[in-house]
Amino acid sequence: MLVFITSYDKGYLGFPEGIARLLSRVGDRSYAIYLANGPVVALGLRLSPFNGMDRTNTADSLLRTGGFLTCTLVMAELTYRLIEVPARLHGRKLAQAYCSAMSARGC
Numbered sequence: 001m002l003v004f005i006t007s008y009d010k011g012y013l014g015f016p017e018g019i020a021r022l023l024s025r026v027g028d029r030s031y032a033i034y035l036a037n038g039p040v041v042a043l044g045l046r047l048s049p050f051n052g053m054d055r056t057n058t059a060d061s062l063l064r065t066g067g068f069l070t071c072t073l074v075m076a077e078l079t080y081r082l083i084e085v086p087a088r089l090h091g092r093k094l095a096q097a098y099c100s101a102m103s104a105r106g107c
Helices: 002-006 017-028 030-047 058-105
Strands: none
Touching: 017 030, 030 058
């Protein structure tokens, strides 16, 4: 039901403009965040300075979480801008060329 309500993009949930824009940006990058999170955490636990931190210390856990979150968001943004957007634009060009070719053939 929530997906149905939000799909109209009319502000039915009542988020302020800034928060709605932020949530939209996160939604656009959600797949890149999903893809980047696993490798960042796996490599971060093995190869980074976070490796020797005490896992029971709250300050160390917050620092590690902040570092992983920052790295994940940077990697996700790079993936989104350098891979997803160009691939989407290329796919759009291919689809338009295909539609043009099909309409020229009378199909």
